[in-house]
Amino acid sequence: MNLKTLKNRLESIQTLATIPAVAKHVLKLLGDPTVSLVEISRFISQDPVLTSRVLKMVNSPIYGFPGRISSVNQAVLLLGLNVIRGLLFGITVFDLMQQTMIGLWEHSMGCAILSRLIAVKKGLKDPEEVSIHGLLHDIGKVILVLKFPDEYEKVMAEAQEKGIRVYEVEAGYFSTTHATVGAWVAEQWSFPKPLIDVIQYHHKPHLSKVVPMETAIVHFADVLLRGRGFGFAGDSTVPPLHPSSWELVGLSESDIKSILREAEDLLEEAADLSL
Amino acid sequence: MRISAKNITPGMKLERPVLNKNGLMMLGADTELTGALVKKIQKMDIQVVYVQGISKALPPLDEVLAGLEGRFRSVETAPHMDVLKKLLREHIEGLYKANESKNPEK
Numbered sequence: 507m508n509l510k511t512l513k514n515r516l517e518s519i520q521t522l523a524t525i526p527a528v529a530k531h532v533l534k535l536l537g538d539p540t541v542s543l544v545e546i547s548r549f550i551s552q553d554p555v556l557t558s559r560v561l562k563m564v565n566s567p568i569y570g571f572p573g574r575i576s577s578v579n580q581a582v583l584l585l586g587l588n589v590i591r592g593l594l595f596g597i598t599v600f601d602l603m604q605q606t607m608i609g610l611w612e613h614s615m616g617c618a619i620l621s622r623l624i625a626v627k628k629g630l631k632d633p634e635e636v637s638i639h640g641l642l643h644d645i646g647k648v649i650l651v652l653k654f655p656d657e658y659e660k661v662m663a664e665a666q667e668k669g670i671r672v673y674e675v676e677a678g679y680f681s682t683t684h685a686t687v688g689a690w691v692a693e694q695w696s697f698p699k700p701l702i703d704v705i706q707y708h709h710k711p712h713l714s715k716v717v718p719m720e721t722a723i724v725h726f727a728d729v730l731l732r733g734r735g736f737g738f739a740g741d742s743t744v745p746p747l748h749p750s751s752w753e754l755v756g757l758s759e760s761d762i763k764s765i766l767r768e769a770e771d772l773l774e775e776a777a778d779l780s781l
Numbered sequence: 782m783r784i785s786a787k788n789i790t791p792g793m794k795l796e797r798p799v800l801n802k803n804g805l806m807m808l809g810a811d812t813e814l815t816g817a818l819v820k821k822i823q824k825m826d827i828q829v830v831y832v833q834g835i836s837k838a839l840p841p842l843d844e845v846l847a848g849l850e851g852r853f854r855s856v857e858t859a860p861h862m863d864v865l866k867k868l869l870r871e872h873i874e875g876l877y878k879a880n881e882s883k884n885p886e887k
Contacts, residue, residue, distance in 0.1 A: 562828070565828055566828070574800075574802060574804075576802055669854070669855050670855065729865070730865065730869075732852065733849070733852060733853065733865055733866065733869050734869060734872075735845075735848055735849065735852060742851075742852065743851075743852055743853075743854070743855050743856070744852045744853055744855075744856055744862070745856070746856045746859035746860075746862060747859070747860075747861050747862060747865065749860045749861065752860070752861045759864065759868060762865070762868050763868055763871065763872060766868070766869070766872040767872065767875075770876065771782060771783045771784075772783075774784075774785075775783060775784070775785055775829060778785035778787065778788065779785070779828075
């Protein structure tokens with residue numbers, strides 16, 4: 507499949523028959539760059555199922571809030587527009603995935619948790635945003651599996667057989683990787699620039715121009731999580747850590763160990779979370 | 782230890798108090814859970830409960846470490862990956878040690 511064909515077929519992603527009506531509404535609402543917090547808050551509150559999912563997510567270990575957040579308004583105020591939008595995307599899109607690629611949701615949650623813990627360790631200003639970057643970094647895989655299930659099945663089989671990563675096999679089928687596909691749809695859906703950058707470069711963190719630190723953190727979290735053997739992202743070997751990310755993130759051995767220790771219970775809890 | 786409320790069982794002891802939605806304390810630390818309390822907590826719309834050290838049924842350590850080796854096999858010579866593997870190995874061994882000390886009779 508060449509790039510042009512791929513792009514044409516992905517353009518109709520919002521009209522995919524498999525996307526339920528609520529998800530379509532969410533995507534339409536979030537795709538509007540001028541949408542306000544009040545509108546999003548009202549939209550979530552009108553739908554009891556969505557409300558309960560949003561509250562479960564904000565009280566989940568992917569954020570580190572100590573108290574219990576019991577209302578949508580409180581969640582929206584506390585997290586801000588970018589994080590709430592990312593969260594809604596996560597809930598909406600990964601919902602479609604649960605049965606398509608078992609383990610990708612766990613991988614995404616795990617990456618969100620580790621990204622946040624690293625961001626906290628580095629003293630970054632908005633660890634919750636980095637958490638959303640981790641949650642959504644593999645959105646391109648969701649899109650590819652949804653749109654081209656048979657081809658992606660072959661990609662995973664080939665990666666398994668050769669003992670390499672899916673992103674090294676994807677180009678042979680799609681002329682590009684899930685990282686680029688993710689960045690395209692993220693642009694179509696008006697994701698914030700930093701998030702698009704992380705999605706595009708999470709396997710090539712040294713090329714990130716907009717948010718090099720956040721991209722390096724998500725890349726690091728991805729490697730560490732697969733090393734731990736939590737979740738499944740289409741292949742079963744750890745990708746190499748880019749040396750530039752090792753330098754940039756600059757964690758000491760004891761930092762890494764304390765992050766792993768802290769993550770352990772949170773990962774277990776995340777694995778039990780059903781939306 | 783922080784565990785999901787749906788996984789609590791009678792006999793566990795609370796590490797921290799259980800609070801309701803409004804932050805009121807419903808059960809104090811050190812309370813031993815009975816069947817009735819478990820049901821009550823699970824009805825309370827609480828996601829997480831902190832219970833005192835319990836040992837978990839972990840898969841055999843050698844299996845877990847073999848899995849770790851397998852996942853790293855193709856990146857063994859890549860920079861820093863030996864350090865990450867070593868740290869993960871120590872982390873996993875630490876989990877098993879901590880688990881053992883909570884369950885000394887085994």
